[in-house]
Every structure is written in C-alpha cells, then in structure tokens.
Amino acid sequence: MRKFICVLGLMCIIALGAGPDSLMAAPGTNNNARQAHIVIDPLKNRLTLYIDGSVYKTYPIALGKRETPTPVGDLKVINKYKNWGSGFGTRWIGLDVPWGTYGIHGTNRPSSIGRDASHGCIRMLNRHVEELYELVDVGTRVTIMGHVLGEPQMEARRLAKGASGADVQLIQHLLRNAGYFHGVCNGKFGPSTERALKAFERDHKLPVDGVMSQHDYLELGLVE
Template sequence: MLLRNFLLSISALVSWQLVSPVLAATYPIPATGSVLGQIQVVTAKYEDTFLSLGRRYGVGYEEIVAANPGADPWLPGEGTQIVIPSRYILPDAPREGIVVSLAEHRLYYFPAPRANEVPVVITYPISVGKMDWKTPLGLTRITDKRTRPIWYPPESVRKEHAADGRPLPKAVPPGPDNPLGNYAMRLGIPGGAYLIHGTNRPEGVGMQVTHGCIRMYPEDIEQFFKMVNVNTSVRIIHQPYKMGWIGDELYMEVHAPLEGSSEQDARSLTQITRLLVTATQDRPGGVIDWAKAEETFSRATGIPEAVMLGTPTSQLVDTP
C-alpha cells in the first residue's frame, strides 16, 4: 500500500502537465437496447502511465487496468497498444437522476430531456469507498451543494489519521490541502457525511480508496456540479454483471466484485446461466455462446462482449 501511494504521488507529479483532460462522455439513449459507445485502442507514448491515459480519455484507473491485463500500468512503454474501455452497458436501474455503479467505479447521470429532445446519459469515472468504509447502497438524493467547501473530518477518520501519525484538524479550509476539492454535494444518507465531491488527488479517481464518499476528477465535478440540482435522485447500486442488447446481439459486461463484498455465488456457472437465461427469455431464437460467456465472466475486463453465436466479439476504434 505504501509503495502504491508513493508511485501514485510520483506519477501524478510527472504526468500532471502532460495530461489534457477531456470532459465526460455524453451518449444518446437508444430507443431499444442499452449498449453505448465504442472501445478505443490508443498507442502509448514513452511518458504515458495508466493514470495519465485514464484521465486523458475519461476512464478511471481500475477500469483501464482491467481492460489491459498484463500491461505495466506505470510504464506501458512507447508504442504499446492500450485498450480504452469506453463502451458501456447501461445499469439495470431507472434511467433518471444519478445512478452510481460501484462495481464499475462509474457514475451515470440522466438529465431530464426537454420537449422534443433525445434523452441522453452522461457518464464519469469515480472513486468509491474502500473495504472498511463502504459506500452505502440504496436510493437517496442531493440535499446540499457547496463551492469551496470546508471539510469537517468525521471523528472516525480523525482517529484513523492520528493512529497513522497524520493528525487532522477539526476543520480543513478551502485550498490545495482540502481533499474535497472545489465542489461538494451532500447526499441524504442517514448516519454519515456522504458526499459527491472533487479532489486534490485526482490520481486516485477510479479506485476503491475513499471513506465512503464518491470522488470525481476536478474538471468533471466542475461540469457536473453546474448541471445537477438539489433534490436530484441518487441511486447507488452494485452490479458487477450487466447484460445489454444491440439489435439481436446480446452483450455481457463483467467487473470484479469490490474488495470486501460478499459474492459467494457470483463467480459460478450457475450465476452465468441465471443471467443469460433471464436476458434471453423473451428472445427464443437466440443461441448463446456459452464458452464465450464463461470466458467473459472469468476475465472480468469490464468490456462488453457479444455472447451470441455469430456476433462480433469486439468493435475497436483506433485512436491516434
């Protein structure tokens, strides 16, 4: 853990000026089906890391690591082909307000469309609660919004820092030392101060590292904060496995369960069968490629893969 924190800090310092962040991806919601976007393949330069590439292309650290098994996240190397996992299956949840999908470290925002507008979804990478500080599941809402917020560390967090020899004050003012960044939105979850907020350590976005809050890149929270109103609904879910259609093609997207989660039955052929049978019960003509489904399930790359016989297994877009 100490080594990873050290490497995160060094990588952030080196890559900060090399990254040209892009704002979140916006997709029209298909009238039928639920698969969005396209996978990209980019060629790494000598100075690239997964942290800098992720921020440049709007994906989180764990997403890009899972999509590139075997690659060195700290030094992928000049000329290495890196998969950017920018294709998504919409979560199995109402398409309204904010949906926070913990297993994929991703937030989906469904703004209410105006008359004659095509509904869209906007998606951002996020950090979520680490093993001992889980982000709670359920339906809540935004109850308050603050710019340049003051951070009042909970007593439990102050005790943790004190035990590590890093004592915290009772209040941290706005500025570069404030871990909330410049924007924060409070959630109406009882029993704790849960926020969607920015960060002064963007290198940690896309990881399971927070004390239960939802952390976003600074440029993302700045954009998102301006779009979202108080009382917007927030649904927090844990769906490591998703199914979606493009026409008659069935896709399956699999993420590794969060650390500390209870998934006794989730890594079994029984679970694959249950999900696929449910997804295809209204389409009796489909033929499931069970070998491809099992491979997709076991690899857990987070990339939607076609699991119907005779359909393409990937669609890649080369990006310079």
C-alpha cells in the same frame, strides 16, 4: 467465495441492472425543469448522469474502500457547496445518508480516480465535479447500485462497535425482526447493537464477542 443472499423487504440489493426505462427522476430538479438523475456503478467506478431519462454524460470516479464502503441505495442531493473544505476539491454535492456525512466531491488526489480509495464518498476530478455541480440541484435523485454487503468477489466486512453503513442497518433490521434489537435501525453500530448481537450469538452457540463475522452472517442467512 460465498454467495450473498437477498433479504426481501430489507433493501438488500439495490438497482442492479437499472436501465433507462427505470431511471426517471423525481420532478422539480435541474435547470429549465429538466429531470436529472445520477446513477453510480461501483463495479465500473463510473458515474452516469441522465437528463430526462437519457444518458447525458459519464464520468470516472473513486469510491469507498472495503473498510469504509460507499452507501448503496436510492438517495438524493441535500446540499451543494463550492470549496467546502480541504481535501474535497472545488465542489461538494451532499447526499442524505442517515448514518453520516457523504457526498460527491472533487479531489486533491486525482490518481485515486478509478479505484476504491475514499472513506465512502464519491470522488471526481475537479473539472468533472464542477460540470456536474451546474447540472444538478438539491432534490436530484442519486442511485448507487450494488449489494449492501459489498461486491460479489469480497467477503462481507467484519462489523464491530463504531462501524456504520448500510450493512450495519441491515444487521439491525434482522436482529430486530428476530427479537434481539430494540433500538433505531440507523446504520450506526453502537452499544445496543453490540448487546443484541451478543445475545443472538449466545442463543445460537456462536463465539460471543459482539463482532459481526462470517459465522454470524451464515447464521443470519445472509451468505451461503
């Protein structure tokens, strides 16, 4: 198993070991001016709702598969809908992820709860998300813990044109800092990211395929 390296300043590891003292939400959220804060632990497939800095309730959840991981970091709720669409259960709580549409929602597949089974969203049992929906407002802070390259026991995923995620955004930052990438670090692996990666691979005597593989992670100093 390779060890992931934290790259300072690039949000490589987010909110590991967060406790009540670090879980104060931004003001202006929730009913009766209560401050709500959602914390998601991917290692335990668990969502914890804090109210005014104290644990209010915990829920089992399903998270993204390895190929389609759940975003990591500090986010916020940007919209809420009832019966948003087929497959999303009875409630949708949208998050401000820059590279795609992600949210906390219900499910018509309750057997998936407790596993990594989604396309990146956070699934809950319908009765649980209906309860959560009433306790959070637009603007509520959502912290998803973990490392952008995945869980410790896994290898970082291969990335190619068409991929998206926090790991793509991290690669873009590193390639930009090295002078190879000149686009927007938006977490979307497009043609400009592919060109930058190929140039990096060429200069470092790696296979030039524009696919982020383990040898590329090693050369960028992200794993050891």
